[in-house]
Amino acid sequence: MVSALAEHVAAAPLVDHHAHGAFTVEVERAEFEGHLNEGSPAPIPPWMTQFDSQLGFAVRRWCAPVLDLPEHAPADEYWKRRTELGVDEVTRRFLGGAGVSDWIVDTGYATSSLLGLEGMESASGARAHEVVRLEALAEELALDNVSGRDYADAFTARLAARAENAVGAKSILAYRTGFDIDLTPPSPAEVTAAADRWLDTGGDEPRLDDEVLIRFGLHAAIERGLPLQLHTGIGDRDLDLHRVNPLHLLDLLRATSDVPILLLHCYPYHREAGYLAQAFPNVHFDVGLGINHTGVRSVAVVAESFELAPFAKQLYSSDAWGPPELHYLGALLWRRAVTTTFGRWVADDDWSEADARRVVNMIAHENARRVYRL
C-alpha cells in the first residue's frame, strides 16, 4: 500500500511555484558552498566546509548519483565530477530530473548569471511562468528617471504591462522593512513625497527600502488581483527573522479578502503559517527553503506543515537559486517527506490511501494551477 503510494508520489508532476533560474556560468567551489548556506553572505570559514550540513549531506546522498557517482560521494569527488561535466550538462540533468511540469520564476534578483524563462524551459523541458518582483519594478523606474509626481502612475502602468505575461507578483518587504510596521495603503500625497525623497537618493543600483513605496507596491498588486507571494521566515541575515513571522501580517490579511496570498518558506514559523491558512480563505503557504536546507529533517518539517491548514491551501516550492541541485533536491526531498509521512498515516489506517493520493495531487499541482490559473 505504501509502495503504491510511493509510486504515485514519484509520478506526480510538480508545479514549483517559487523558484529562480539556475546558473548559466561555472562557479568556484567557494561560491557553490556559499549557495548551500542561505543565511550568510560571509565566506565559509577555512576550518569548516558547508558540505558538512544537512543540505550538504543531502547533495552528496541524492545528487551524486545523478552525476554518476556513488551515494554519499565525498565532497571533493563531487566537486571534481561536477566540474568535469560542465554547467550545461549538470543543469540539464538536475532540471530535467526534478519531475517539475511548471516553474514559476521570480526573475527579479541578480539574474545576469541565471537562466531566464526560456532557458529554464529548454534545459528542463517544462513550462516556465513569470512572477514580477514589486521592489525590482520600482527600482527599474528609478533607473528610468521617473519623477516623484509620476511615480504612482508609472508604477501602476508598468505593473499592468508586466502582468500581461506574469502569473503573480512577489514582495520582499521581509528584507526591506519587516512586517511589524503599518501596512495600510499610503495616500497619493504620501507616495509622491516618498518617491521624491527616494528617487533623489539615486545611484546606479537603486534599492527600494522606503516603507511608503513598498506599501504602495504591495497594494497596487493586491488591487490588480495578482496572486501575491510574500517571503516570510528564513532568508539571509539581512532580515530580522522575528520581524518576518507571518503573524505580523494579520492586519494586512484582514484587509484582503479575495486575492490569493502565498506565504513562502515560513520556517521556523510554518505552524503559524498553517494557522493563517486556516483562518483566511485567501491565504496559502509552502515550506520552500525549509525543505532543502534541513535535508533529512525535511521529513519532520513537512509533517509539521500538515496541521491546521486545509489541504487546498498548501503548495510546493524549492526557492532554488543558482545551483540546479537545489531545483532537483527540493522536489526529491518533498516527495520523500510526503511519501514517508502519508505512508505512515496510511499504514496506521489514519488516512485512506485514496485520500493520501488526492492530497498529493492537490499540493503537487492542483492548488498551484487553481491559484495561478495555469
Added chain:
Amino acid sequence: MVSALAEHVAAAPLVDHHAHGAFTVEVERAEFEGHLNEGSPAPIPPWMTQFDSQLGFAVRRWCAPVLDLPEHAPADEYWKRRTELGVDEVTRRFLGGAGVSDWIVDTGYATSSLLGLEGMESASGARAHEVVRLEALAEELALDNVSGRDYADAFTARLAARAENAVGAKSILAYRTGFDIDLTPPSPAEVTAAADRWLDTGGDEPRLDDEVLIRFGLHAAIERGLPLQLHTGIGDRDLDLHRVNPLHLLDLLRATSDVPILLLHCYPYHREAGYLAQAFPNVHFDVGLGINHTGVRSVAVVAESFELAPFAKQLYSSDAWGPPELHYLGALLWRRAVTTTFGRWVADDDWSEADARRVVNMIAHENARRVYRL
C-alpha cells in the same frame, strides 16, 4: 505491554476540563464545515471543502463508524447519514461514547443553540460542572443597567453568587485585549470611570472590550480563589495569535501564587506553556483545541506537551463547541496520542509501564479533580 497500556488508557475516565455544549439544533452542512475551522468566520470557499483537513479526515476516520459507516466514509455519505440519524441520536452517540465522566462547561458563549449543563448530563450520562465566563458576567451587568459607580460591587456580588455553583472562572481576554498589556489590578476609581464609559456605549449586545474592566474581572476571580482558565494560543482570527503567547502572562503569573491558573490550548505555544507549568507551582495547561484540529498530527502535538511540565500540571480538554463529533474525537485522539507516545517509551524501557499508567490517570482525571475540587 503496550497493549495492556492501551487497555488502561481506553478505560480511564476523562475529565474534559474545558468544553462547551453540543448543538441542540440541526445545522446546514456549510455551518458544520465552518465549525471544523476554528480560525475563520468566513464561509468555506466553493473550490474547497473543510473536510479536506486533518480534522475532516479524522471525523471521517473515527466518527463515521459511530454512525454505522465504514472508516473513511466519503464526506457526502457522512453528511447524509448524520442528517438521517438526527441531532438527538447523533449527540447521544458521540457524547455517550467519549468515555468522559465529567464535563466542565463554559456556558458563556452563544449558548441558545447549545445543550446546557443538564442537557449535557442527560445526553452523555456524565456529570457536568459550570465555569463562569468573566466577560459574559460583565455583559449581563450591562444589560441589567448597573451604574458605573455600582459596577465593581455588583460584579463582585454576582461572581460570588455564581461561584456557589461553579467550579472555576474563565477569561477570554485573549480575544479582547491580548496579553501584552498592563495586567495589574486597576484602582477603584479607574474601574468606576471605565464602567461609566463602557456602560454608556450600551446596545442590546454589549461586548466587554474595555481593558480596565477585563483586568478588574480577572483579579476579582483570582481574589476569590477560583481556578482561572485563560484562553491562550489558537482561536479565531479575531485574536492576534502572537499577542496571546502565554509568555506575555509572566508578570501576571508572578503576582499570583496560590490560585490555580489553567492555560487552555496554547498551540503553537505549548512548549512555552510547559515551561510556565514548570516555573509556577499554580500554573497548569492543556493542548485543548490543538488536538482535534491537528487530527493524526495530534500524536506529535501531545508528545511535545510532555517536555518541561511536571505531570501533575497537565490536564485534558476538548474545547468542543457545537458538533458533538468534537467532544468525542478530542477524547479519542488524546487517548490515541497518549497510547502511542507512552507506549513507545514503555517499549523502549524509557518509562516503566506502571509509571505510564500512573501518568495517564493524573492527566485523564486526577489533576482536574484536585484543581477543581470535584
Added chain:
Amino acid sequence: MVSALAEHVAAAPLVDHHAHGAFTVEVERAEFEGHLNEGSPAPIPPWMTQFDSQLGFAVRRWCAPVLDLPEHAPADEYWKRRTELGVDEVTRRFLGGAGVSDWIVDTGYATSSLLGLEGMESASGARAHEVVRLEALAEELALDNVSGRDYADAFTARLAARAENAVGAKSILAYRTGFDIDLTPPSPAEVTAAADRWLDTGGDEPRLDDEVLIRFGLHAAIERGLPLQLHTGIGDRDLDLHRVNPLHLLDLLRATSDVPILLLHCYPYHREAGYLAQAFPNVHFDVGLGINHTGVRSVAVVAESFELAPFAKQLYSSDAWGPPELHYLGALLWRRAVTTTFGRWVADDDWSEADARRVVNMIAHENARRVYRL
C-alpha cells in the same frame, strides 16, 4: 551498522562546554527536587513530587543503576540509597561515569557549596577549565570598593588577569536585562556615570543589573577575543523567556565577526539558534538544559537541533549545577539522542555511517576544542 555507531557514540569522549560544579554538601530531598526544576525558585507543592517529570523519570531510569538499584527504582528508594552512599561516593560515580574528558566550568554562581575546578578534576578524573562570568567579575569590583571613575580600567584589567587562566567568558544578561535592548558598546562617559550610580547602591551582595555596565562587560570580553557564552532560552522564572529568544541578538551578532559566540540552551528557540549558527560564521550553539529537563523527549529536541546549523557549529553541554546526576544524565541522554537519531538516518541510508561518526566527533569534542583552543 546502527550498533557499531552506538559503540562509537558511547566511546566518544565529551567536552561538556558549559557546566557548573557538583555539590560538596549533603542536601535535603526537598532541595534536591527543587534542582530537578529549573524554572521555579518556589518549594515543590505538597500535592506533587518533581520526580513526576521527564527529568525525574530519567533519573530513576538511568541514574538508579549507577547507585546499584534497578532501573525505574521508586523515588523513595532512590533517595534512601543516595543518602546511604553519601555525597562523595555519589559524586564520584556520576562524574566518573559521564565519559567527559573536559569540563568547562562557569565558576560565577553560588559556588560555596560546589566543587571548584580541582574538585571536579579529582572527582571525575577529567580536566576542568574555567569560564569567567562577566557579571560576577563586576560584582567583585563592587565589593572591592572600586570608584566609578576607575571602573572601566579596573574591569578590563581584572578581565585580562582572569583570562590568563580561563578559556572563555560568559554573560547572563538574559537574566539581568533581556536581549531586546540596545546592545551597542556604551561610551566611556556613560560607563563612568553608570558605575557611579550602581556602585553607590552598595550592599554586601551587589547584583549587576545595570544595562550600561552589562553592555560594557560584554564588549570588553568581545574586544579581548574571548569565546563568549550567552545564556539564551529557558532558565528560572526571573527571566522573561520571550525576551531571551536569541533572535533579539541579531544586531549584536552583526557587529561581531571573529570572536566565537556560544548560544547556550536556546530551548524552545533552538531552531532559531540553528538559523543564527548558519547565518553567522562565529555563532555556535548547544541545547544544554533542554536535554536533561526533557528526559526521553531529548531525542526529539536534539533531532530538531540538526536542521539549519552546519555541523561545525554545534557543541555539547549539560549545564549541570549541583546534583551530579545532571552531569551524568546530560551526557547519557545526549549520547542516546544522537545514537537514535543518526542511527535512523544511517539505517535509512540518508547519511553514511562514516559521516555519522564524523559528526559525532565534531559535536562531542572537536568543535569545542577548536573554539576554546583546548
